[in-house]
Amino acid sequence: MHTFAYARPATLAEAVALLAEHGAAARVLAGGTDLIIRLRDGTLVPDVVIDLKRIASLRPGVREEAGLVVIGATTVMTDVAADPLVRRHFPALADAAAVVGSVQIRNRATLGGNICNASPAADTAPPLLVYDATVVAEGPGGTRRIAVDDFFVRSGVTTLAGDEIVTAIELPLPALRMGAAHERRTRRRGHDLASVTLCCGVREDGVTRLSYGSVGPRPVLRVDETGILADPAAPAEARTNILEQLLADASPSPRSMRASPAYRLAMLRVLGRRALATALERLEARA
Amino acid sequence: MSAMAELFPIELTVNGRRRSLEVAVHHSLLDVLRDDLELTGTKECCLVGECGACTVAMNGQIVDSCLVLAVEADGAEITTVEGLAAGGRLSPLQQAFLDTGAVQCGFCTPGQLVAAADLLARNPRPSVPEIEEGLAGNLCRCGCYVQITEAVLAAAREADR
Numbered sequence: 001m002h003t004f005a006y007a008r009p010a011t012l013a014e015a016v017a018l019l020a021e022h023g024a025a026a027r028v029l030a031g032g033t034d035l036i037i038r039l040r041d042g043t044l045v046p047d048v049v050i051d052l053k054r055i056a057s058l059r060p061g062v063r064e065e066a067g068l069v070v071i072g073a074t075t076v077m078t079d080v081a082a083d084p085l086v087r088r089h090f091p092a093l094a095d096a097a098a099v100v101g102s103v104q105i106r107n108r109a110t111l112g113g114n115i116c117n118a119s120p121a122a123d124t125a126p127p128l129l130v131y132d133a134t135v136v137a138e139g140p141g142g143t144r145r146i147a148v149d150d151f152f153v154r155s156g157v158t159t160l161a162g163d164e165i166v167t168a169i170e171l172p173l174p175a176l177r178m179g180a181a182h183e184r185r186t187r188r189r190g191h192d193l194a195s196v197t198l199c200c201g202v203r204e205d206g207v208t209r210l211s212y213g214s215v216g217p218r219p220v221l222r223v224d225e226t227g228i229l230a231d232p233a234a235p236a237e238a239r240t241n242i243l244e245q246l247l248a249d250a251s252p253s254p255r256s257m258r259a260s261p262a263y264r265l266a267m268l269r270v271l272g273r274r275a276l277a278t279a280l281e282r283l284e285a286r287a
Numbered sequence: 288m289s290a291m292a293e294l295f296p297i298e299l300t301v302n303g304r305r306r307s308l309e310v311a312v313h314h315s316l317l318d319v320l321r322d323d324l325e326l327t328g329t330k331e332c333c334l335v336g337e338c339g340a341c342t343v344a345m346n347g348q349i350v351d352s353c354l355v356l357a358v359e360a361d362g363a364e365i366t367t368v369e370g371l372a373a374g375g376r377l378s379p380l381q382q383a384f385l386d387t388g389a390v391q392c393g394f395c396t397p398g399q400l401v402a403a404a405d406l407l408a409r410n411p412r413p414s415v416p417e418i419e420e421g422l423a424g425n426l427c428r429c430g431c432y433v434q435i436t437e438a439v440l441a442a443a444r445e446a447d448r
């Protein structure tokens with residue numbers, strides 16, 4: 001590994017100042033499960049690595065405040081998956097966090113790192129999109145809130161500015177009942193990223209939110225407001241048509257070593273139907 | 288930036304023993320355990336967090352030590368495979384690995400043991416699927432998965448007696 005200067009700021013202000021000072025030559029370190037691999041293979045050679053884990057105000061954890069569940073950016077997947085608030089209100093996010101990598105990876109991998117790394121296959125992205133999450137970022141200009149759908153651009157690229165740090169992810173407590181489910185396909189559990197990762201949420205007012213990743217440059221969110229997908233009694237053909245419309249934004253790369261486009265597109269449909277069925281069951285169970 | 292490695296003082300507890308040392312900031316916890324502390328039970332293998340040969344427990348949670356910088360372990364409590372045998376006696380889990388033939392070439396064994404000990408600490412009576420999930424981050428190229436699973440089940444039974 002190339003050497004670098006290691007900074008361990010105690011406050012967010014210090015961390016932001018370091019980022020502003022070093023610009024593109026600095027890199028933020030959370031759990032390191034993406035970053036340390038890049039440092040070792042030389043695809044990233046920062047002068048300064050800024051470790052977020054000793055910043056007092058960024059202490060990991062989940063809390064409820066003013067109609068929101070707020071997850072600290074440095075909260076690891078193990079804790080997201082086990083958290084009672086997340087499990088009660090956002091079970092598909094808990095399910096997604098629980099299948100990231102292996103136990104060893106989940107004990108380090110943070111929620112903030114998962115979205116900032118912006119892999120199209122990030123498993124927490126589809127549930128965060130379905131649950132309408134907001135990314136909270138801190139920069140020299142203060143705090144900025146970014147709808148998660150406006151956060152992802154393409155693989156490795158987000159709308160976060162170079163001198164901003166993600167401090168939290170906010171999830172609005174649902175005003176309407178919702179049932180949601182996460183599904184994924186991977187070549188080898190514990191090691192590989194998803195070939196398809198998908199989340200479906202159905203609301204009691206008939207709105208269905210469908211989000212999928214690893215089938216294009218960024219995770220996609222599509223919404224059905226006709227009520228047809230949410231209605232198990234609707235004609236099968238009508239439901240299939242809507243599902244096809246929602247899945248039309250998938251454009252898997254033919255160059256991926258993980259799976260062929262044909263396989264991904266076929267699995268997208270299988271997982272889409274499966275997640276929809278589970279989401280409807282969960283909605284029913286919440287009634 | 289100078290080519291000289293930056294040194295950083297850290298203190299950590301490894302297998303119950305406090306250690307103070309200066310580490311290069313770009314060295315992993317794995318590097319420091321093996322090269323500075325000469326605890327070579329922890330193995331270096333894939334270096335991308337996939338194989339689990341470098342698994343250690345850090346503050347009671349297992350991690351791939353190849354993906355942790357040594358400086359990040361400042362203040363931490365680390366348990367390596369060398370810390371599993373109390374008073375020079377193999378733990379029941381280690382003995383079960385030998386008895387079931389879960390140790391073949393032995394290279395993945397330290398990581399498997401640390402991960403299995405962590406699993407049993409969290410879940411003293413794991414089912415086979417729970418063992419598979421708990422050890423999903425540890426590859427065995429000899430393919431001893433059946434024997435490793437048997438060993439964990441045997442150690443759980445032993446603890447129940």
Ligand SMILES: Cc1cc2nc3c(=O)[nH]c(=O)nc-3n(C[C@H](O)[C@H](O)[C@H](O)COP(=O)(O)OP(=O)(O)OC[C@H]3O[C@@H](n4cnc5c(N)ncnc54)[C@H](O)[C@@H]3O)c2cc1C
Pocket residue numbers: 027028029030031032033034035036052073074099100101102105108109110111112113114115116117121122123124164165166167190191192193194335336337
């Ligand atoms: C073996 C293995 C298996 C994996 N399996 C999966 C999987 O199944 N599903 C999945 O989605 N991912 C998987 N990953 C990828 C990775 O573990 C996740 O993306 C993880 O959530 C990254 O978080 P981190 O805290 O480790 O990020 P880091 O590596 O610390 O950081 C990742 C990137 O985000 C930036 N960053 C981190 N935090 C912030 C912040 N708060 N503000 C601004 N920038 C920030 C960093 O500068 C860096 O560029 C796997 C990785 C490995 C090695």
